[in-house]
Amino acid sequence: MDPVVWFFVLGVVAGLARSDLRVPAAIYDLLSILLLLAIGLKGGVELARQPISGLLPQIGAVLAMGFALPLLLFPVARFLVGLARADAASLAAHYGSVSVATYAVGVAYLGARNIEFDAQLPLLLVLLEVPAIIVGILLARGIDGATKWGKLLHEIFLGKSVVLLVGGLAIGWASGADGIGPLEPLFFDLFKGFLALFLLEMGLIAASQSKSLRSRGLQLILFGVLAPIPLAAIGAVIGVAIGLSIGGTTLLAILAGSASYIAAPAAMRIAVPEANPALSLTASLGVTFPFNIFVGIPLYFTLASWLHRGMG
Amino acid sequence: MDPVVWFFVLGVVAGLARSDLRVPAAIYDLLSILLLLAIGLKGGVELARQPISGLLPQIGAVLAMGFALPLLLFPVARFLVGLARADAASLAAHYGSVSVATYAVGVAYLGARNIEFDAQLPLLLVLLEVPAIIVGILLARGIDGATKWGKLLHEIFLGKSVVLLVGGLAIGWASGADGIGPLEPLFFDLFKGFLALFLLEMGLIAASQSKSLRSRGLQLILFGVLAPIPLAAIGAVIGVAIGLSIGGTTLLAILAGSASYIAAPAAMRIAVPEANPALSLTASLGVTFPFNIFVGIPLYFTLASWLHRGMG
Amino acid sequence: MDPVVWFFVLGVVAGLARSDLRVPAAIYDLLSILLLLAIGLKGGVELARQPISGLLPQIGAVLAMGFALPLLLFPVARFLVGLARADAASLAAHYGSVSVATYAVGVAYLGARNIEFDAQLPLLLVLLEVPAIIVGILLARGIDGATKWGKLLHEIFLGKSVVLLVGGLAIGWASGADGIGPLEPLFFDLFKGFLALFLLEMGLIAASQSKSLRSRGLQLILFGVLAPIPLAAIGAVIGVAIGLSIGGTTLLAILAGSASYIAAPAAMRIAVPEANPALSLTASLGVTFPFNIFVGIPLYFTLASWLHRGMG
Amino acid sequence: MHQETRKLLTIVTESALETELCDELTRLGAGGYTVTDARGRGSRGVRDAGWASSGNIRIEVICDARVADRIAAHLRDRYYSDYAMILYLSDVSVLRPEKF
Amino acid sequence: MHQETRKLLTIVTESALETELCDELTRLGAGGYTVTDARGRGSRGVRDAGWASSGNIRIEVICDARVADRIAAHLRDRYYSDYAMILYLSDVSVLRPEKF
Amino acid sequence: MHQETRKLLTIVTESALETELCDELTRLGAGGYTVTDARGRGSRGVRDAGWASSGNIRIEVICDARVADRIAAHLRDRYYSDYAMILYLSDVSVLRPEKF
């Protein structure tokens, strides 16, 4: 297992054992800023290396997936899991959107195996963050006059993760590999170390979710474990269809199979306040995130390799 | 443009667009501690390489400049800009003193062009921080009995930027290049990365100043854009006169043309409370800082090169 | 002198001069997390290189030392220093336990001299943290029914320093040198830089203890300076006896001669609230810590070398 | 010294609401407000500020009784059913009544 | 709006006691509490939050007089002699009395 | 339990004043004080604690009426005109009146 994943385990164990270990909120913020910028910068540098013509079809396909996933998830959450409308819509938004931390663990997983991935992945990551949240709000509220869309879209598009990813992409693209060179020690060389610390904190948070997990019963756990697999499969198929490499296909599957725990909760809390925030967050952070980093990522990689062999 | 400057742009854009991106205050503090120590350590190591005899005339000239600049600025602020006495004195103190962040961007600018600069620059930086603040207080209060100079001088000389710069210089000087070696990964290799993050935060802060900028009208903008140029010119001429290299001359011009936004505001708030703090800070941070990193630094470099060619 | 020690001096000077320099609490937490994990990881990687059979006798000897030292210290604190029972027990717990920061300076000291040390030292460090605290509580309270041992042992064993050291050891051991490779830039290359910042903060804290030092009089200073030497001598003799190298013997002496200022104060505050916390902390942080990094470490190294030569 | 009585309205709620609430307070006639970060427990469970969105804020507003009532009514209608929030009032003496 | 009076009990003490105190408050019948980080000076000297264990917390509990008395008595017996701690009470009006 | 009434004086002002103010409070006879970090809005605009010097502090002092008056008068004379500052008073019951 990748050592960064052990840090997650350490956090979970410390949290469940009620250790007094804490990562200060300011450090959590610093680490997420660094990871988001690093992912963006790396992507931007890669994008600058090659012509980006021919990217439009891929962008279209991925956006379409972003809008479609929550529509598939909503009926499952509403009728199979048996949630109220607002809660089902919120869960659909969380799982339709993406988790940057899961993506980062995926990047580390590929890196440890020396598997390259396509330059546009960080761009696709950004594209997948937003649509599901918009669809989720629509599912909960319908298209009534009461929703203040102006304010909401502002909130969503200018959320910190979108801003840092897009900003990093733009700076990396504008500066190129040479320009970014002096920034590499902080953003690239230390990436895995920062990810390890971040996962330690994620483990502590996931442990703190375990209490609400117990009170929610089995459905949520089942949903959190079972939903990622078909979602990731859809991501993998689309990845192959739009011509991504094995690495890229794996990452797109990871994105599709991951659930948001930053952007979606923040937006849903404001836009759909009647949805119970603990519900989606517990599933996303307490079940799906650990499932993905332990089981999902290797599985999606196998799937991507298998699909590629099938094509080749 | 240097990528670090793009981070400033990203911060400004995020701030103006009212994104929820924030850099926690603790991280701002960490970054400024790291940058100040790094500048000091680097300077100390360089100073240790060579005899420091012959530095005294340079120190004298630079100190004289530090006392003279605010005296030049005060009548301009008082009669051209039309400020009240306390406000004019405060503005003179801010612009007579220096901005370490601007200096750091200047160092990055020279580094990207492989231009060396003289070892004593960090020392001159420290020397320029304090005198203008003292003169500013004198301009505001006169030499009356009411000012508690003991407390004030303590405040000024033991302000965190002076302590860290002087401390870094001393440690670098005492330890030499070999001793500092194991500290290089943190303080030197990561310097530009930390500077990028710091400028991101500076951009957010500068954006938050834009509101007061709108309400202050044109004079402040004009002052903030026009004052740096003659100030930097004076710095450049003195730099050439005391025998600095092109790099050193550029940095002395940058120091002269930059305006303080840490030491001076803190000291003025205590010593000259009737001065409106938003006024000087808006000019310094909201106008002059961006002007210098976009326009000023290349300009001052051109000026320094030109003066050196004239001499050579 | 090692440059990291100069950072401690800078902190002390800034603190005594009442500079406004502060290291935010969140940064202090970050630095201690990084140092504890780094020490653990390093130890785990080293342990993984070699068979750990034959470690058991060493573990037994060191544990015995951990239980014995506070028993030696208690009568000294009670009758020579003249403290009340609770205060004497608390002081015994502090000095019987260990200081990770002192250990880290010791590691840096050996590193600068290219002296290797045995892989199991971080493990021995963890083993020494806990026993003295338990003995200290027993000395203060006896074995009465009122002490809630369950809660106390939980507090002690799941304190953040034990969790991070043990967690780091386990991750390093499970991942081995290759697996940890990508984490090295953060945890190993930056170690000395982080230690320097940490010592800066420790200097500020030590300076803030100086006030209570003045009011406690001479005994505490004498105890803080004189106790470490025989303690370290015991550590050195045991180190030689259990077959540690010169480096390992030096570090065991350092551990024995150092006094806890994180785990012990936290546990004592809860378990023995009638003990005056300022008393032990002042001695540990204000006297013994500086004594050890300036005088103790070189002394214990000399002692270890001398003992080894005597054996050889 | 001349003193007058005003209402001190204290609100404890989720930190996600800070921007929105502060805008509303101003619109409803408060001359100012003071915010501190907090954590706590209530009928909606523990809010321990362990990370980003899980903390509370504590807002204080000094104002006259009329504005206090207006704010309280607004918060009740808009937030009570969906957000962790408590609200309480007390009397305080202020020195510069014209400010509040 | 319907309002009722409750007690606001404020405790300032060492931050090391947070977990323990909060558990006890719940056990003694408080329906909730709010905690903020603080620093200060008192009879046990300056507590400046300069690092880990040297800070204070400020806990607020809204409850009825009976619970307030019970909590105050418990704190007095258990903590007053050994810890830096102060405690004071005031009256506040609450809007949803059933919550407290 | 025996309780007595004291004044609770709350000050919200610029964080740059912390050291100076705390020294003065002690000099003016306060037996202690409690400080928390804050942000806010008032007649001098928004103070959002976005960085170093732009935040507020909130200071609480429990003392008798005489000391409260003395502190209030001092703050009015020395700071009101030049600094962002508000100040308000209320009555609280304390358990150990000898402490305050």
Ligand SMILES: Nc1ncnc2c1ncn2[C@@H]1O[C@H](COP(=O)(O)O)[C@@H](O)[C@H]1O
């Ligand atoms: N009885 C109480 N006393 C003090 N603070 C409370 C009380 N009840 C709730 N709170 C605070 O108000 C927040 C929201 O309360 P609730 O809506 O009851 O969950 C909690 O997280 C606490 O910080």
Ligand SMILES: Nc1ncnc2c1ncn2[C@@H]1O[C@H](COP(=O)(O)O)[C@@H](O)[C@H]1O
């Ligand atoms: N008179 C006072 N007014 C406000 N806060 C106080 C007062 N006395 C003590 N405190 C606070 O209560 C804490 C503990 O007080 P003590 O037990 O007196 O040391 C101090 O650190 C202060 O934060």
Ligand SMILES: Nc1ncnc2c1ncn2[C@@H]1O[C@H](COP(=O)(O)O)[C@@H](O)[C@H]1O
């Ligand atoms: N009406 C108010 N209610 C609560 N806090 C206030 C009020 N007015 C001002 N403040 C606080 O006091 C600080 C200074 O106020 P001012 O001097 O009016 O700018 C503000 O930044 C707020 O934190």
Ligand code: NA
């Ligand atoms: Na997804």
Ligand code: NA
């Ligand atoms: Na200048």
Ligand code: NA
């Ligand atoms: Na020891």
